[in-house]
Amino acid sequence: MAFWDRDTETLPRSELEQLQVKRLKETVARCRHSIFYRNRLKELDEARLRKPEDVALLPFTTKHDLRLNYDYGLVTVPRDELIRLHASSGTTGRATVIFHTRQDIETWAELVARCIIMSGAGKGDIFQNIISYGLFTGGLGLHYGAERVGMLTIPTGAGNTRRQIQLMKDFRTTVFHATPSYCLYVSEVMVEEGYDPKEFDLRIGFVGAEPHSEQTRQKIENIYDISAYNSYGMSELNGPGVAFECGEKSGMHFWEDQYLLEVVDPQTGEPLSPGEEGELVATTLGREGMPLIRYRTGDLARIVDGGEPCACGRTHVRISRIKGRTDDMLIVRGVNLYPSQIEDVLMSFPEVATNYQIHVGREGSLDTLTVKVELYPKMFDGDLRQLKRLEADLAKSIQDEIVVRPKVEFHEPGSLPRSEGKAVRVVDLRREV
Protein backbone atom coordinates (compact mmCIF):
# COMPACT_ATOMS: atom_id res chain seq x y z
CA MET A 1 0.00 0.00 0.00
CA ALA A 2 1.55 3.24 -1.14
CA PHE A 3 0.81 6.69 0.26
CA TRP A 4 2.01 10.05 -1.02
CA ASP A 5 1.43 11.75 2.32
CA ARG A 6 0.79 8.92 4.78
CA ASP A 7 0.57 11.10 7.89
CA THR A 8 -2.10 13.39 6.49
CA GLU A 9 -4.00 10.68 4.67
CA THR A 10 -4.27 8.48 7.77
CA LEU A 11 -4.65 11.24 10.37
CA PRO A 12 -6.91 10.03 13.19
CA ARG A 13 -10.41 11.56 12.95
CA SER A 14 -10.10 13.71 16.08
CA GLU A 15 -6.84 15.24 14.88
CA LEU A 16 -8.22 15.69 11.37
CA GLU A 17 -11.24 17.54 12.72
CA GLN A 18 -9.09 19.74 14.93
CA LEU A 19 -6.99 20.55 11.89
CA GLN A 20 -10.14 21.42 9.97
CA VAL A 21 -11.32 23.85 12.63
CA LYS A 22 -7.90 25.48 12.83
CA ARG A 23 -7.75 25.95 9.07
CA LEU A 24 -11.36 27.07 8.90
CA LYS A 25 -10.59 29.92 11.26
CA GLU A 26 -7.52 30.83 9.23
CA THR A 27 -9.61 30.79 6.07
CA VAL A 28 -12.29 32.99 7.57
CA ALA A 29 -9.64 35.49 8.73
CA ARG A 30 -8.11 35.46 5.25
CA CYS A 31 -11.49 35.92 3.57
CA ARG A 32 -12.01 39.19 5.41
CA HIS A 33 -9.51 40.61 2.92
CA SER A 34 -11.80 40.02 -0.03
CA ILE A 35 -14.39 42.49 -1.24
CA PHE A 36 -17.00 39.77 -1.42
CA TYR A 37 -16.62 38.23 2.02
CA ARG A 38 -15.67 41.35 3.97
CA ASN A 39 -19.23 42.42 4.77
CA ARG A 40 -20.69 38.94 4.84
CA LEU A 41 -18.33 37.93 7.67
CA LYS A 42 -18.52 41.17 9.65
CA GLU A 43 -20.87 39.79 12.29
CA LEU A 44 -19.01 36.53 12.72
CA ASP A 45 -16.70 35.85 15.65
CA GLU A 46 -14.14 33.13 14.81
CA ALA A 47 -14.21 32.01 18.41
CA ARG A 48 -17.61 30.47 17.77
CA LEU A 49 -16.06 27.99 15.36
CA ARG A 50 -15.14 25.12 17.67
CA LYS A 51 -16.02 22.03 15.67
CA PRO A 52 -16.37 21.32 11.95
CA GLU A 53 -20.19 21.45 12.11
CA ASP A 54 -19.94 25.10 13.18
CA VAL A 55 -19.15 25.90 9.56
CA ALA A 56 -22.95 26.09 9.22
CA LEU A 57 -22.74 29.48 10.97
CA LEU A 58 -21.09 30.85 7.84
CA PRO A 59 -22.88 32.05 4.68
CA PHE A 60 -23.06 29.99 1.51
CA THR A 61 -21.25 30.96 -1.68
CA THR A 62 -22.90 30.16 -5.00
CA LYS A 63 -21.90 30.02 -8.64
CA HIS A 64 -24.00 33.13 -9.16
CA ASP A 65 -21.80 34.93 -6.58
CA LEU A 66 -18.70 33.91 -8.50
CA ARG A 67 -20.15 35.13 -11.78
CA LEU A 68 -21.25 38.46 -10.36
CA ASN A 69 -17.81 39.00 -8.85
CA TYR A 70 -16.20 37.84 -12.03
CA ASP A 71 -13.00 39.76 -11.78
CA TYR A 72 -11.16 40.05 -8.46
CA GLY A 73 -14.09 40.21 -6.05
CA LEU A 74 -13.15 37.08 -4.08
CA VAL A 75 -9.38 37.48 -4.17
CA THR A 76 -7.67 37.86 -0.78
CA VAL A 77 -4.08 38.64 -1.79
CA PRO A 78 -2.38 41.43 -3.73
CA ARG A 79 -2.88 40.82 -7.42
CA ASP A 80 0.76 40.29 -8.23
CA GLU A 81 0.77 37.22 -6.01
CA LEU A 82 -1.62 35.47 -8.35
CA ILE A 83 0.21 33.28 -10.82
CA ARG A 84 -2.59 31.30 -12.49
CA LEU A 85 -6.14 31.82 -13.64
CA HIS A 86 -8.57 29.11 -14.71
CA ALA A 87 -12.03 29.74 -16.14
CA SER A 88 -15.10 27.87 -17.19
CA SER A 89 -16.59 28.42 -20.63
CA GLY A 90 -18.67 31.46 -21.43
CA THR A 91 -18.32 35.19 -21.75
CA THR A 92 -18.50 37.74 -18.97
CA GLY A 93 -21.57 37.14 -16.89
CA ARG A 94 -21.37 33.47 -17.62
CA ALA A 95 -17.86 32.34 -16.80
CA THR A 96 -16.50 31.55 -13.36
CA VAL A 97 -12.86 32.40 -12.77
CA ILE A 98 -10.55 30.98 -10.11
CA PHE A 99 -7.19 32.55 -9.17
CA HIS A 100 -4.22 30.71 -7.70
CA THR A 101 -1.10 31.79 -5.84
CA ARG A 102 2.14 29.81 -6.03
CA GLN A 103 1.21 28.02 -2.83
CA ASP A 104 -2.23 27.15 -4.22
CA ILE A 105 -0.64 25.52 -7.28
CA GLU A 106 1.75 23.65 -4.93
CA THR A 107 -1.05 22.35 -2.74
CA TRP A 108 -3.14 21.37 -5.74
CA ALA A 109 -0.26 19.37 -7.19
CA GLU A 110 0.17 17.66 -3.81
CA LEU A 111 -3.49 16.64 -3.75
CA VAL A 112 -3.28 15.20 -7.25
CA ALA A 113 -0.07 13.40 -6.32
CA ARG A 114 -1.92 11.74 -3.44
CA CYS A 115 -4.57 10.51 -5.87
CA ILE A 116 -2.05 9.16 -8.34
CA ILE A 117 -0.10 7.23 -5.71
CA MET A 118 -3.39 5.98 -4.23
CA SER A 119 -4.16 4.26 -7.52
CA GLY A 120 -0.86 2.42 -7.52
CA ALA A 121 0.67 4.54 -10.26
CA GLY A 122 3.94 6.37 -9.66
CA LYS A 123 7.54 6.96 -10.70
CA GLY A 124 8.43 4.67 -13.55
CA ASP A 125 5.00 4.86 -15.13
CA ILE A 126 4.39 6.51 -18.47
CA PHE A 127 1.36 8.78 -18.26
CA GLN A 128 -0.73 10.08 -21.15
CA ASN A 129 -2.94 13.00 -20.14
CA ILE A 130 -5.87 12.70 -22.55
CA ILE A 131 -7.89 15.59 -21.11
CA SER A 132 -8.04 19.16 -22.39
CA TYR A 133 -5.38 21.60 -21.37
CA GLY A 134 -5.84 25.37 -21.42
CA LEU A 135 -8.39 27.09 -19.25
CA PHE A 136 -9.80 23.70 -18.31
CA THR A 137 -8.37 22.45 -15.06
CA GLY A 138 -8.34 18.78 -16.04
CA GLY A 139 -5.23 19.02 -18.18
CA LEU A 140 -2.85 21.09 -16.10
CA GLY A 141 -4.26 19.72 -12.85
CA LEU A 142 -3.22 16.15 -13.55
CA HIS A 143 -0.11 17.29 -15.34
CA TYR A 144 1.42 18.98 -12.31
CA GLY A 145 0.59 16.05 -10.06
CA ALA A 146 1.98 13.54 -12.55
CA GLU A 147 5.29 15.35 -12.86
CA ARG A 148 5.43 15.71 -9.11
CA VAL A 149 5.30 11.96 -8.53
CA GLY A 150 7.79 11.45 -11.31
CA MET A 151 5.79 9.84 -14.12
CA LEU A 152 6.93 10.48 -17.68
CA THR A 153 4.10 12.75 -18.75
CA ILE A 154 2.78 12.93 -22.32
CA PRO A 155 0.63 16.08 -22.52
CA THR A 156 -1.54 15.14 -25.49
CA GLY A 157 -4.79 16.72 -24.28
CA ALA A 158 -7.91 15.27 -25.89
CA GLY A 159 -8.54 14.63 -29.58
CA ASN A 160 -6.54 13.35 -32.53
CA THR A 161 -7.35 9.80 -31.54
CA ARG A 162 -5.15 7.99 -34.02
CA ARG A 163 -2.18 9.94 -32.76
CA GLN A 164 -3.06 9.10 -29.16
CA ILE A 165 -3.02 5.42 -30.07
CA GLN A 166 0.25 5.73 -31.94
CA LEU A 167 1.88 7.38 -28.92
CA MET A 168 0.53 4.72 -26.58
CA LYS A 169 2.07 2.13 -28.81
CA ASP A 170 5.40 3.87 -29.43
CA PHE A 171 6.04 5.00 -25.88
CA ARG A 172 4.27 2.12 -24.10
CA THR A 173 1.97 4.30 -22.03
CA THR A 174 0.97 2.61 -18.77
CA VAL A 175 -1.37 5.18 -17.20
CA PHE A 176 -3.88 7.59 -18.73
CA HIS A 177 -6.42 10.24 -17.66
CA ALA A 178 -9.57 10.67 -19.77
CA THR A 179 -13.32 11.15 -19.68
CA PRO A 180 -15.20 7.83 -19.63
CA SER A 181 -16.82 8.46 -23.01
CA TYR A 182 -13.57 9.37 -24.73
CA CYS A 183 -11.96 6.35 -23.15
CA LEU A 184 -14.54 4.09 -24.79
CA TYR A 185 -14.23 5.97 -28.06
CA VAL A 186 -10.47 5.43 -28.14
CA SER A 187 -10.99 1.69 -27.69
CA GLU A 188 -13.38 1.68 -30.66
CA VAL A 189 -10.81 3.40 -32.85
CA MET A 190 -8.15 0.96 -31.64
CA VAL A 191 -10.31 -1.89 -32.86
CA GLU A 192 -10.91 -0.10 -36.18
CA GLU A 193 -7.14 0.20 -36.56
CA GLY A 194 -6.81 -3.53 -36.03
CA TYR A 195 -5.57 -3.47 -32.44
CA ASP A 196 -6.88 -5.19 -29.35
CA PRO A 197 -7.04 -2.58 -26.56
CA LYS A 198 -5.70 -5.24 -24.18
CA GLU A 199 -2.46 -5.59 -26.10
CA PHE A 200 -1.25 -2.13 -25.07
CA ASP A 201 0.87 -1.62 -21.95
CA LEU A 202 -1.89 0.26 -20.16
CA ARG A 203 -2.49 -0.77 -16.57
CA ILE A 204 -4.26 2.16 -14.83
CA GLY A 205 -6.82 4.75 -15.93
CA PHE A 206 -8.06 7.88 -14.14
CA VAL A 207 -11.60 8.47 -15.29
CA GLY A 208 -13.44 11.71 -14.58
CA ALA A 209 -14.99 15.04 -15.64
CA GLU A 210 -18.28 13.25 -16.38
CA PRO A 211 -20.58 11.28 -14.08
CA HIS A 212 -20.56 7.62 -15.06
CA SER A 213 -21.89 4.36 -13.67
CA GLU A 214 -20.19 1.38 -12.09
CA GLN A 215 -21.07 -0.60 -15.23
CA THR A 216 -19.18 1.84 -17.39
CA ARG A 217 -16.13 1.66 -15.18
CA GLN A 218 -16.16 -2.11 -15.38
CA LYS A 219 -16.63 -1.97 -19.12
CA ILE A 220 -13.55 0.23 -19.40
CA GLU A 221 -11.59 -2.10 -17.14
CA ASN A 222 -12.60 -5.15 -19.17
CA ILE A 223 -11.96 -3.65 -22.58
CA TYR A 224 -8.47 -2.47 -21.71
CA ASP A 225 -7.63 -4.98 -18.96
CA ILE A 226 -6.73 -2.14 -16.60
CA SER A 227 -7.77 -0.82 -13.22
CA ALA A 228 -9.89 2.34 -13.59
CA TYR A 229 -10.28 4.93 -10.85
CA ASN A 230 -13.08 7.45 -10.47
CA SER A 231 -11.77 11.02 -10.16
CA TYR A 232 -13.84 13.97 -8.86
CA GLY A 233 -13.15 17.67 -8.90
CA MET A 234 -14.29 21.06 -10.12
CA SER A 235 -12.45 24.21 -11.06
CA GLU A 236 -13.91 26.12 -8.12
CA LEU A 237 -12.17 23.64 -5.81
CA ASN A 238 -9.00 23.64 -7.97
CA GLY A 239 -9.89 20.98 -10.51
CA PRO A 240 -9.12 17.26 -10.33
CA GLY A 241 -7.72 16.10 -6.99
CA VAL A 242 -10.70 16.87 -4.78
CA ALA A 243 -11.80 13.27 -4.32
CA PHE A 244 -10.51 10.00 -5.72
CA GLU A 245 -10.94 6.26 -5.32
CA CYS A 246 -8.49 4.06 -3.45
CA GLY A 247 -7.85 0.41 -4.21
CA GLU A 248 -11.00 -0.61 -2.31
CA LYS A 249 -13.12 1.29 -4.84
CA SER A 250 -15.97 1.82 -2.44
CA GLY A 251 -16.40 5.55 -2.68
CA MET A 252 -14.02 8.41 -3.37
CA HIS A 253 -11.88 9.81 -0.52
CA PHE A 254 -12.58 13.54 -0.17
CA TRP A 255 -9.42 15.27 1.09
CA GLU A 256 -10.72 16.69 4.31
CA ASP A 257 -7.52 18.42 5.35
CA GLN A 258 -8.07 20.73 2.36
CA TYR A 259 -11.86 20.76 2.10
CA LEU A 260 -14.51 20.90 4.78
CA LEU A 261 -17.33 18.86 3.29
CA GLU A 262 -21.02 19.18 4.04
CA VAL A 263 -24.01 17.50 2.43
CA VAL A 264 -27.10 19.73 2.51
CA ASP A 265 -30.70 19.71 1.41
CA PRO A 266 -30.61 21.54 -1.95
CA GLN A 267 -33.89 23.36 -1.27
CA THR A 268 -33.38 24.45 2.34
CA GLY A 269 -29.61 24.39 2.75
CA GLU A 270 -30.01 22.42 5.99
CA PRO A 271 -27.28 19.90 6.79
CA LEU A 272 -28.32 16.27 6.24
CA SER A 273 -27.34 13.17 8.22
CA PRO A 274 -24.39 11.15 6.92
CA GLY A 275 -25.60 8.78 4.23
CA GLU A 276 -28.46 10.97 3.02
CA GLU A 277 -28.23 12.16 -0.57
CA GLY A 278 -27.91 15.91 -0.97
CA GLU A 279 -25.86 18.73 -2.43
CA LEU A 280 -22.13 18.69 -1.77
CA VAL A 281 -20.95 21.90 -0.16
CA ALA A 282 -17.23 22.47 0.28
CA THR A 283 -15.16 25.07 2.13
CA THR A 284 -11.53 25.35 1.03
CA LEU A 285 -9.14 25.06 3.95
CA GLY A 286 -5.81 25.83 2.33
CA ARG A 287 -6.55 28.07 -0.63
CA GLU A 288 -4.88 31.49 -0.44
CA GLY A 289 -5.64 33.39 -3.62
CA MET A 290 -9.36 32.81 -3.71
CA PRO A 291 -10.67 30.75 -0.80
CA LEU A 292 -14.33 29.71 -0.90
CA ILE A 293 -16.64 29.41 2.08
CA ARG A 294 -19.43 26.85 1.90
CA TYR A 295 -19.43 26.65 -1.88
CA ARG A 296 -22.62 25.13 -3.28
CA THR A 297 -21.19 22.69 -5.83
CA GLY A 298 -24.54 21.80 -7.38
CA ASP A 299 -23.49 18.13 -7.37
CA LEU A 300 -25.76 15.59 -5.72
CA ALA A 301 -24.15 12.70 -3.85
CA ARG A 302 -23.95 11.12 -0.43
CA ILE A 303 -21.37 10.02 2.08
CA VAL A 304 -20.81 6.26 1.85
CA ASP A 305 -18.67 5.62 4.90
CA GLY A 306 -21.39 4.44 7.16
CA GLY A 307 -18.95 5.50 9.88
CA GLU A 308 -16.65 2.58 9.06
CA PRO A 309 -12.99 3.31 8.35
CA CYS A 310 -11.78 2.35 4.91
CA ALA A 311 -9.71 -0.80 4.63
CA CYS A 312 -7.00 1.19 2.86
CA GLY A 313 -6.22 2.98 6.13
CA ARG A 314 -7.15 6.47 4.97
CA THR A 315 -9.41 8.31 7.40
CA HIS A 316 -10.81 10.92 5.01
CA VAL A 317 -14.52 10.55 4.30
CA ARG A 318 -15.75 8.79 1.16
CA ILE A 319 -18.48 10.02 -1.18
CA SER A 320 -20.59 8.11 -3.70
CA ARG A 321 -20.59 8.67 -7.44
CA ILE A 322 -22.22 11.95 -8.42
CA LYS A 323 -25.90 11.26 -8.99
CA GLY A 324 -27.03 14.47 -10.66
CA ARG A 325 -27.18 18.24 -10.51
CA THR A 326 -29.31 20.68 -8.57
CA ASP A 327 -29.36 23.02 -11.55
CA ASP A 328 -29.69 22.56 -15.29
CA MET A 329 -26.01 22.28 -16.03
CA LEU A 330 -25.18 19.73 -18.71
CA ILE A 331 -21.96 17.87 -19.23
CA VAL A 332 -21.30 17.16 -22.89
CA ARG A 333 -18.02 15.50 -23.87
CA GLY A 334 -16.66 16.37 -20.44
CA VAL A 335 -17.47 20.08 -20.84
CA ASN A 336 -19.86 21.87 -18.48
CA LEU A 337 -22.43 24.05 -20.14
CA TYR A 338 -25.71 25.73 -19.31
CA PRO A 339 -28.72 25.88 -21.67
CA SER A 340 -28.91 29.60 -20.94
CA GLN A 341 -25.54 30.07 -22.63
CA ILE A 342 -27.00 28.66 -25.83
CA GLU A 343 -30.13 30.71 -25.38
CA ASP A 344 -28.10 33.93 -25.13
CA VAL A 345 -26.40 33.17 -28.43
CA LEU A 346 -29.73 32.42 -30.14
CA MET A 347 -31.22 35.66 -28.87
CA SER A 348 -28.48 37.59 -30.64
CA PHE A 349 -29.62 36.25 -34.03
CA PRO A 350 -32.73 38.09 -35.29
CA GLU A 351 -33.41 35.32 -37.81
CA VAL A 352 -34.19 32.87 -35.05
CA ALA A 353 -37.41 32.89 -33.05
CA THR A 354 -37.62 32.42 -29.31
CA ASN A 355 -38.63 28.79 -29.32
CA TYR A 356 -35.74 26.34 -29.32
CA GLN A 357 -34.76 22.96 -27.95
CA ILE A 358 -31.46 21.36 -27.09
CA HIS A 359 -31.17 17.66 -27.75
CA VAL A 360 -28.30 15.79 -26.17
CA GLY A 361 -27.71 12.31 -27.49
CA ARG A 362 -25.04 9.77 -28.01
CA GLU A 363 -23.57 8.26 -31.15
CA GLY A 364 -21.47 5.28 -30.23
CA SER A 365 -19.50 6.52 -27.22
CA LEU A 366 -19.47 10.21 -27.99
CA ASP A 367 -22.04 12.77 -26.90
CA THR A 368 -23.88 14.73 -29.55
CA LEU A 369 -25.45 18.15 -29.17
CA THR A 370 -28.21 19.37 -31.49
CA VAL A 371 -29.77 22.80 -31.20
CA LYS A 372 -33.19 22.94 -32.83
CA VAL A 373 -34.41 26.42 -33.65
CA GLU A 374 -37.51 27.82 -35.28
CA LEU A 375 -36.97 30.30 -38.07
CA TYR A 376 -38.48 33.73 -37.61
CA PRO A 377 -40.68 34.16 -40.71
CA LYS A 378 -40.07 37.89 -41.10
CA MET A 379 -36.34 37.27 -41.34
CA PHE A 380 -36.54 34.50 -43.91
CA ASP A 381 -34.79 35.73 -47.02
CA GLY A 382 -35.89 32.84 -49.17
CA ASP A 383 -32.43 31.69 -50.06
CA LEU A 384 -31.08 28.24 -49.32
CA ARG A 385 -27.63 29.78 -49.21
CA GLN A 386 -28.76 32.24 -46.55
CA LEU A 387 -29.92 29.31 -44.47
CA LYS A 388 -26.67 27.41 -44.89
CA ARG A 389 -24.70 30.48 -43.88
CA LEU A 390 -27.00 31.04 -40.93
CA GLU A 391 -26.56 27.43 -39.87
CA ALA A 392 -22.78 27.77 -39.95
CA ASP A 393 -22.83 31.14 -38.13
CA LEU A 394 -25.06 29.79 -35.41
CA ALA A 395 -22.96 26.67 -34.91
CA LYS A 396 -19.77 28.68 -34.71
CA SER A 397 -21.21 31.29 -32.34
CA ILE A 398 -22.54 28.61 -30.05
CA GLN A 399 -19.23 26.81 -30.16
CA ASP A 400 -17.40 30.03 -29.29
CA GLU A 401 -19.54 30.24 -26.17
CA ILE A 402 -19.67 26.64 -24.95
CA VAL A 403 -16.61 25.03 -26.63
CA VAL A 404 -18.59 22.07 -27.97
CA ARG A 405 -19.69 22.39 -31.62
CA PRO A 406 -23.40 21.66 -32.02
CA LYS A 407 -25.43 20.57 -35.01
CA VAL A 408 -27.97 23.27 -35.79
CA GLU A 409 -31.39 22.26 -37.16
CA PHE A 410 -33.96 24.63 -38.59
CA HIS A 411 -37.60 24.00 -37.93
CA GLU A 412 -40.80 25.62 -39.09
CA PRO A 413 -42.37 28.09 -36.71
CA GLY A 414 -44.72 26.34 -34.34
CA SER A 415 -43.31 22.90 -35.00
CA LEU A 416 -41.18 22.50 -31.88
CA PRO A 417 -43.13 21.29 -28.86
CA ARG A 418 -44.58 23.95 -26.65
CA SER A 419 -45.66 23.39 -23.09
CA GLU A 420 -48.23 25.07 -20.91
CA GLY A 421 -45.87 25.79 -18.08
CA LYS A 422 -42.11 25.90 -18.09
CA ALA A 423 -40.64 25.33 -21.53
CA VAL A 424 -38.79 22.05 -21.91
CA ARG A 425 -35.54 23.33 -23.27
CA VAL A 426 -33.36 20.28 -22.91
CA VAL A 427 -34.05 16.75 -24.02
CA ASP A 428 -31.31 14.42 -22.84
CA LEU A 429 -31.62 11.19 -24.76
CA ARG A 430 -28.51 9.60 -23.33
CA ARG A 431 -28.97 6.54 -21.26
CA GLU A 432 -26.77 6.61 -18.20
CA VAL A 433 -23.18 6.13 -19.30
Add this chain to the structure above:
Amino acid sequence: MVKQLNVFSENRPGKLEQITGILAGANVNILAMKLSSNEDYGVFQFILDDPEKGFQALKRAGVTASQKDVLAIGLEHKPGSLHDVLRILRQENVDIQDCYGFVVASEQQKKAIIVLVVADPAAIRKLLNQHGLQLIGSSELYSL
Protein backbone atom coordinates in the same frame (compact mmCIF):
# COMPACT_ATOMS: atom_id res chain seq x y z
CA MET B 1 -40.27 43.29 -61.82
CA VAL B 2 -41.77 39.94 -61.03
CA LYS B 3 -42.24 38.37 -57.61
CA GLN B 4 -40.97 34.91 -56.73
CA LEU B 5 -42.47 33.32 -53.65
CA ASN B 6 -40.00 31.40 -51.45
CA VAL B 7 -41.35 28.91 -48.96
CA PHE B 8 -39.29 27.30 -46.19
CA SER B 9 -40.08 23.71 -45.43
CA GLU B 10 -38.69 20.91 -43.30
CA ASN B 11 -37.89 17.81 -45.28
CA ARG B 12 -40.90 15.77 -44.20
CA PRO B 13 -43.61 13.91 -46.13
CA GLY B 14 -46.70 15.91 -46.93
CA LYS B 15 -45.17 19.39 -47.00
CA LEU B 16 -45.66 20.03 -50.71
CA GLU B 17 -49.17 18.67 -50.47
CA GLN B 18 -49.88 21.09 -47.64
CA ILE B 19 -48.44 24.09 -49.46
CA THR B 20 -50.17 23.39 -52.76
CA GLY B 21 -53.38 22.81 -50.85
CA ILE B 22 -53.21 26.27 -49.32
CA LEU B 23 -52.54 27.85 -52.71
CA ALA B 24 -55.39 25.94 -54.30
CA GLY B 25 -57.70 27.00 -51.52
CA ALA B 26 -56.81 30.62 -52.23
CA ASN B 27 -57.53 30.10 -55.90
CA VAL B 28 -53.96 30.92 -56.85
CA ASN B 29 -52.46 29.45 -60.00
CA ILE B 30 -48.87 28.22 -60.19
CA LEU B 31 -46.98 29.25 -63.33
CA ALA B 32 -43.67 27.67 -62.36
CA MET B 33 -42.03 26.04 -59.38
CA LYS B 34 -38.79 24.47 -58.27
CA LEU B 35 -37.18 23.18 -55.13
CA SER B 36 -33.73 23.66 -53.59
CA SER B 37 -33.02 21.46 -50.65
CA ASN B 38 -30.61 19.57 -48.50
CA GLU B 39 -31.26 16.60 -46.27
CA ASP B 40 -32.93 18.48 -43.49
CA TYR B 41 -34.86 21.32 -45.10
CA GLY B 42 -35.59 23.04 -48.37
CA VAL B 43 -36.93 26.11 -50.03
CA PHE B 44 -39.76 25.93 -52.61
CA GLN B 45 -39.78 28.68 -55.19
CA PHE B 46 -43.00 29.59 -56.98
CA ILE B 47 -44.06 31.97 -59.70
CA LEU B 48 -47.76 32.53 -59.05
CA ASP B 49 -50.42 34.37 -61.01
CA ASP B 50 -51.22 36.34 -57.82
CA PRO B 51 -48.14 36.32 -55.62
CA GLU B 52 -49.50 38.67 -52.95
CA LYS B 53 -52.63 36.55 -52.47
CA GLY B 54 -50.53 33.40 -52.31
CA PHE B 55 -48.13 34.96 -49.80
CA GLN B 56 -50.93 36.11 -47.50
CA ALA B 57 -52.68 32.74 -47.66
CA LEU B 58 -49.47 30.94 -46.68
CA LYS B 59 -48.74 33.43 -43.92
CA ARG B 60 -52.22 32.99 -42.47
CA ALA B 61 -51.64 29.25 -42.43
CA GLY B 62 -48.42 29.73 -40.45
CA VAL B 63 -46.11 28.83 -43.32
CA THR B 64 -42.77 30.64 -43.50
CA ALA B 65 -42.60 32.48 -46.81
CA SER B 66 -41.07 35.54 -48.33
CA GLN B 67 -41.23 37.36 -51.66
CA LYS B 68 -38.26 38.21 -53.83
CA ASP B 69 -37.94 40.48 -56.86
CA VAL B 70 -36.74 38.48 -59.85
CA LEU B 71 -36.37 39.11 -63.57
CA ALA B 72 -38.50 37.40 -66.18
CA ILE B 73 -37.18 37.42 -69.72
CA GLY B 74 -39.41 36.57 -72.64
CA LEU B 75 -37.83 34.48 -75.40
CA GLU B 76 -38.84 32.77 -78.58
CA HIS B 77 -39.43 29.14 -77.86
CA LYS B 78 -36.73 27.73 -80.10
CA PRO B 79 -33.25 26.22 -79.79
CA GLY B 80 -30.57 28.79 -79.04
CA SER B 81 -32.80 31.36 -77.35
CA LEU B 82 -31.51 30.70 -73.88
CA HIS B 83 -27.93 30.46 -75.03
CA ASP B 84 -28.16 33.92 -76.61
CA VAL B 85 -29.23 35.38 -73.30
CA LEU B 86 -26.54 33.60 -71.38
CA ARG B 87 -23.92 34.89 -73.79
CA ILE B 88 -24.94 38.42 -72.98
CA LEU B 89 -24.96 37.78 -69.25
CA ARG B 90 -21.47 36.29 -69.41
CA GLN B 91 -20.24 39.25 -71.42
CA GLU B 92 -21.53 41.59 -68.78
CA ASN B 93 -20.16 39.45 -65.93
CA VAL B 94 -23.53 39.01 -64.34
CA ASP B 95 -23.49 36.63 -61.37
CA ILE B 96 -26.52 34.34 -61.67
CA GLN B 97 -27.85 33.17 -58.32
CA ASP B 98 -30.62 31.07 -59.76
CA CYS B 99 -32.16 30.41 -63.14
CA TYR B 100 -35.07 28.38 -64.39
CA GLY B 101 -37.56 28.45 -67.22
CA PHE B 102 -41.02 27.48 -68.36
CA VAL B 103 -43.07 27.64 -71.52
CA VAL B 104 -46.42 29.34 -71.89
CA ALA B 105 -48.66 28.27 -74.72
CA SER B 106 -51.75 29.96 -76.01
CA GLU B 107 -53.74 29.73 -79.22
CA GLN B 108 -51.55 32.36 -80.84
CA GLN B 109 -48.09 31.46 -79.73
CA LYS B 110 -45.67 29.55 -77.55
CA LYS B 111 -43.36 31.69 -75.49
CA ALA B 112 -40.41 30.74 -73.27
CA ILE B 113 -39.94 32.59 -70.01
CA ILE B 114 -36.63 32.56 -68.19
CA VAL B 115 -36.63 33.54 -64.54
CA LEU B 116 -33.35 35.07 -63.43
CA VAL B 117 -32.43 35.58 -59.79
CA VAL B 118 -29.64 38.10 -59.25
CA ALA B 119 -28.40 40.22 -56.38
CA ASP B 120 -29.46 43.55 -57.91
CA PRO B 121 -32.41 42.95 -60.22
CA ALA B 122 -33.01 46.65 -60.94
CA ALA B 123 -29.49 47.18 -62.22
CA ILE B 124 -29.47 43.99 -64.32
CA ARG B 125 -32.85 44.90 -65.83
CA LYS B 126 -31.34 48.13 -67.14
CA LEU B 127 -28.43 46.18 -68.56
CA LEU B 128 -30.64 43.65 -70.33
CA ASN B 129 -32.82 46.42 -71.76
CA GLN B 130 -29.71 47.93 -73.31
CA HIS B 131 -29.11 44.65 -75.10
CA GLY B 132 -32.61 44.68 -76.43
CA LEU B 133 -33.89 41.80 -74.37
CA GLN B 134 -37.59 41.73 -73.69
CA LEU B 135 -38.31 41.81 -69.96
CA ILE B 136 -41.71 40.70 -68.88
CA GLY B 137 -43.45 42.82 -66.28
CA SER B 138 -45.65 41.42 -63.58
CA SER B 139 -49.00 42.34 -65.11
CA GLU B 140 -48.08 40.69 -68.39
CA LEU B 141 -46.71 37.56 -66.72
CA TYR B 142 -49.64 37.06 -64.45
CA SER B 143 -52.13 37.35 -67.27
CA LEU B 144 -50.49 34.67 -69.41
